[in-house]
Amino acid sequence: MKKIVIDPITRIEGHQKIEITVDDGVVKDARSSGMLFRGIELILQGRDPRDANRITQRICGVCPTAHSMASALCLDHAFGIADRIPDNGRIMRNLILGSNYLQSHILHFYHLAALDYVDVTSVADYEGTDPDLTAVKDFIERGELGPFVPRYEGDYRLSKEQNRAAVAHYLQALRVRRKTHELLSIFGGKAPHNCSIVPGGVTERPTVDKMTSFLWRVNEIRDFIDNVYIADIVMVAAVYSDHFEVGKGCGNYLSYGVFDLEATPSDLGKKKRFIKPGITDTELKLGTVDPSKITEQLKHSWYDDSFTNRHPSDGETSPRYPKSAAYSWIKSPRYDGKPYEVGPLARTLVSYAQGDPAVKEMVDGVLGELKAGPDVLFSVLGRHAARALETKLVADAMAEWVLQLKPGEPVFQEYDMPEEGAGVGMSGAPRGALGHWIRVKDGVISNYQAVVPTTWNASPRDDSDTPGPMEQAIIGTNVRDPENPFEVVRIVRSFDPCLACSVHLVTPKRRSIRKVTLL
Amino acid sequence: MPKGQVQEYPVVWFQGATCSGCVVSVLNSASPTVRNLLVDQVVPGRHVSLKFMPTVMAAAGEMAIEAMESAASASKGEYLLIVEGSVPTKQNGIYGAVGEKDGREVPIMEWVISLAADALAVVALGTCACYGGIFGARPNPTGCVGVSDVRAEAHVSTPVINVPGCPPHPDWFTGTVARILLGGLPSEEELDEDGRLLTFFGKLIHEHCPRRAYFDEGKFAKRFGDEGCLHELGCKGPLTYADCPIRLWNNGQNWCIGSGGPCAGCTQPEFPDLFSPFYVKVSDVDLPVIGEYWAEKERSAQE
Numbered sequence: 001m002k003k004i005v006i007d008p009i010t011r012i013e014g015h016q017k018i019e020i021t022v023d024d025g026v027v028k029d030a031r032s033s034g035m036l037f038r039g040i041e042l043i044l045q046g047r048d049p050r051d052a053n054r055i056t057q058r059i060c061g062v063c064p065t066a067h068s069m070a071s072a073l074c075l076d077h078a079f080g081i082a083d084r085i086p087d088n089g090r091i092m093r094n095l096i097l098g099s100n101y102l103q104s105h106i107l108h109f110y111h112l113a114a115l116d117y118v119d120v121t122s123v124a125d126y127e128g129t130d131p132d133l134t135a136v137k138d139f140i141e142r143g144e145l146g147p148f149v150p151r152y153e154g155d156y157r158l159s160k161e162q163n164r165a166a167v168a169h170y171l172q173a174l175r176v177r178r179k180t181h182e183l184l185s186i187f188g189g190k191a192p193h194n195c196s197i198v199p200g201g202v203t204e205r206p207t208v209d210k211m212t213s214f215l216w217r218v219n220e221i222r223d224f225i226d227n228v229y230i231a232d233i234v235m236v237a238a239v240y241s242d243h244f245e246v247g248k249g250c251g252n253y254l255s256y257g258v259f260d261l262e263a264t265p266s267d268l269g270k271k272k273r274f275i276k277p278g279i280t281d282t283e284l285k286l287g288t289v290d291p292s293k294i295t296e297q298l299k300h301s302w303y304d305d306s307f308t309n310r311h312p313s314d315g316e317t318s319p320r321y322p323k324s325a326a327y328s329w330i331k332s333p334r335y336d337g338k339p340y341e342v343g344p345l346a347r348t349l350v351s352y353a354q355g356d357p358a359v360k361e362m363v364d365g366v367l368g369e370l371k372a373g374p375d376v377l378f379s380v381l382g383r384h385a386a387r388a389l390e391t392k393l394v395a396d397a398m399a400e401w402v403l404q405l406k407p408g409e410p411v412f413q414e415y416d417m418p419e420e421g422a423g424v425g426m427s428g429a430p431r432g433a434l435g436h437w438i439r440v441k442d443g444v445i446s447n448y449q450a451v452v453p454t455t456w457n458a459s460p461r462d463d464s465d466t467p468g469p470m471e472q473a474i475i476g477t478n479v480r481d482p483e484n485p486f487e488v489v490r491i492v493r494s495f496d497p498c499l500a501c502s503v504h505l506v507t508p509k510r511r512s513i514r515k516v517t518l519l
Numbered sequence: 520m521p522k523g524q525v526q527e528y529p530v531v532w533f534q535g536a537t538c539s540g541c542v543v544s545v546l547n548s549a550s551p552t553v554r555n556l557l558v559d560q561v562v563p564g565r566h567v568s569l570k571f572m573p574t575v576m577a578a579a580g581e582m583a584i585e586a587m588e589s590a591a592s593a594s595k596g597e598y599l600l601i602v603e604g605s606v607p608t609k610q611n612g613i614y615g616a617v618g619e620k621d622g623r624e625v626p627i628m629e630w631v632i633s634l635a636a637d638a639l640a641v642v643a644l645g646t647c648a649c650y651g652g653i654f655g656a657r658p659n660p661t662g663c664v665g666v667s668d669v670r671a672e673a674h675v676s677t678p679v680i681n682v683p684g685c686p687p688h689p690d691w692f693t694g695t696v697a698r699i700l701l702g703g704l705p706s707e708e709e710l711d712e713d714g715r716l717l718t719f720f721g722k723l724i725h726e727h728c729p730r731r732a733y734f735d736e737g738k739f740a741k742r743f744g745d746e747g748c749l750h751e752l753g754c755k756g757p758l759t760y761a762d763c764p765i766r767l768w769n770n771g772q773n774w775c776i777g778s779g780g781p782c783a784g785c786t787q788p789e790f791p792d793l794f795s796p797f798y799v800k801v802s803d804v805d806l807p808v809i810g811e812y813w814a815e816k817e818r819s820a821q822e
Contacts, residue, residue, distance in 0.1 A: 005580065005581075005619055006579055006580035006581075007580055007581075007617070007618050007619055007624075008573055008579065008580065008583060008584075008617050008618060009579055009580070010573045010574070010576050010577075010578065010579045010583050011573075011574065011575065011576070011577075011579070013539045013574070014539065015534075015615065015616070015617055017619075017624075035615065035616045035617065035624070036536060036607075036614065036615040036616075036627075037607075037614045037615070037661060038536050038607075038614070038615075038654045038660075038661060038663070039614075039654075039660030039661055040653070040654070042658065042660045043653070043654070043656045043657070043658070043659075043660070046657075047795060047796065048795065048796035048797070048798065048799065050796070050797070050798050051791075051795050051796055051797050051798075054783060054791075054797055055653060055656075055791065058538050058540065058652075058653040058654075058685065059538060060538050060539070060540075061537070061538040061539040061540020061541065061542070061543045061544070061686060062539055062540075062543055064538070064540065107543075107546075111546075111575060112574075115577045120577075132554065135554060135558050135559055136558055138558070138559075139557075139558035139559070139566075142525055142527070142566065144527045144566070144568045146568055146569050146570045146571075146576070146586065146590075147557070147569045147570075147571075147572050147575050147576035147577060147578075148576075148577050149577060149578075150577065150578045150582050150585075150586055151577035151578050151582075152578075152579070152582070171554050174546070174552065174553045174554060175552065177546065178546065178547050178548075178549065178552075178553075178770070181547050181769050182547075182769045182770050182772045184769070185768055185769035185772040185773040185774075185778075186772055186773060187778070188773075188778065189768070189773050189774060189775045189777060189778030189779075189780050190768035190769055190773060190774055190775055190778075191547070191768075191769055192540045192543045192544055192686055193540055193685060193686060193785075194778075195775040195778060195780030195781075195783070196778045196779065196780055198743060198780075200743065201743070201744075202743070202744075202779075203743040203744060203778055203779035203780045204744075204773075204778040204779050204780075205744055205779065319614075321610075321613055321614075329614075410744065411743070411744040412742060412743040412744045414742055489579050500537065500538050500539060
């Protein structure tokens, strides 16, 4: 038996530790720990409800837009205007969030995950004329290889030509990713941390020049997705095809759906969404989402046990550190008492199980190219492939949505803020199902909670000691060399963890908040 | 320039209590591009050698920590430390840890103090690292503070240059780093009283706001999406120092006020507590007029 601690897990968002026990080359046990606690929901208490939309974006700088969307839906509900958001406001919200999907997914594959598969040093003896590769060659010649080396060695399999193409795409993707944020800022003001999405709609107004600029920017990014990103996924998948059998996980998949196609009440069952809500499993059996079945369990997290297994709208948490059974600041959300994986794979599987024609065509196309059945999707490579296909799905739709905007029409619905109220906003972050819950009392926030994708995926064991989805995906994996556990970090990164999102504190206890006056 | 003629400038980028929005914003840098920052000579003859940067580096775990520690000891007194995020200090910093030493989780606070003590200078990147920011907002559950405060508490004298913003504009960061690479540490005259370069933070948003004419003629937007100055919707532009109105964001595409969103004052030490509620009109303040900042400077220079 050998214990291996990987802390920090790099090339993810936030502070995560993975601890594994290896026996005879096989992982017998795995523990995922969130290592930073910031208490953002406690910070929200006592504030103007509208400020939640600005502050919750600071939960995560990679997917702030998803938090502003969930928060806006949550506040729309609390303010009684969920079904009255003007079309322009709804569509621009989708375009802003869609841009964030493109940003997050491209960043993840090329700049967070790729260095697990792509060997930058293969460019050392490059003799061609590509300016990017020449710059990398000069860099390697100078001999200081940070941040690309050191790294876990032992399994770089691409040919020299494949490596060089991938390095060139790594650099090209840096520019494309920047352009996704330029796209976002056209209607979002700036990125990260947009300022346009607000309860009631958005603050920006659509004009023909902005629509045209948006359309052709998204088309340029679509070129990259269609011709580079998806091709690279297929190339990596062909060479590392054994990773279709690695990192399966819990086999339960949950999606709240995302991108409203019309103004509707907050009830998830009544929403018409571009990507639809649902649950499924490895048999692709389909079910509907019942939000009342969501709870958060605390036995192995550094919080007071007496508040375990509550629904988020009713949760109460206070930190307890140290605590004997605990090893993480992340709580354990469970659906119907069971762990569920969320993210692009979960969304894709739900859509596939529903028979969504666009998703079915894309997934079957890639599976055909790889000569494999849908069961290979429950894996490390399945997550990467689903993420790439979702990028295409969303980018293609954005090119249509932008032309539905109507210059001169309203972007914002007025409201009266209630003294008392409650709201829920369920949506999809790039990394998976995202829910925000608010309670308003005396005109200010009395309780606010976000249950975010990585809380689902990277959660520790629950009250019945069942490991979380990521832990389950690691257990049973072969680790060839304990000094270079590349197998483990590949599994972890396939989930695209965002630790900053996953750790926060909630307490509905009323506290007297210091009165702050300006000057 | 081949090896030997290019000076490797060691940089350690440490993340505390952050959302990673700062590094994501720096990834939006247009000139220089991120390729320029990573592999090229970002100014002629100088290459930024990124020894530790958790979001992009290949290494993980102990290997990554070793890379950081060996860089810090090999270039003691010479490396630039970039701190992103604030520093949790409550209960000796138990709320945030990175890596393990002798089976013990090492608090962010310990890392920041020891890395800062041996650095040439610290660039505090983002409002959290500068002044505490969002995670240091009331009731500040984890005791988050900015780097300058931690440094003072630990009696470390390494200079700190603040690059605030939530997030900071990539140009503010690359401009500050280029300033140090080209000419060494900025002098006191180049910084304001909040430790920021006057080059970027010398003027109020209000002074260059394209909606300023609306303010002067009293045309105020009453609801989002309206024409007019955003003062009554809670804009903090009259209290916020930054060059957003002329620099714009995301390679010149847009900016907060440009998209109809009131400035939240995110580059200021007052952000967020003294500037919230964000959407309530700033009252009981004498709104500054054009030139007041410099008039005040001249007055204090004469005194």
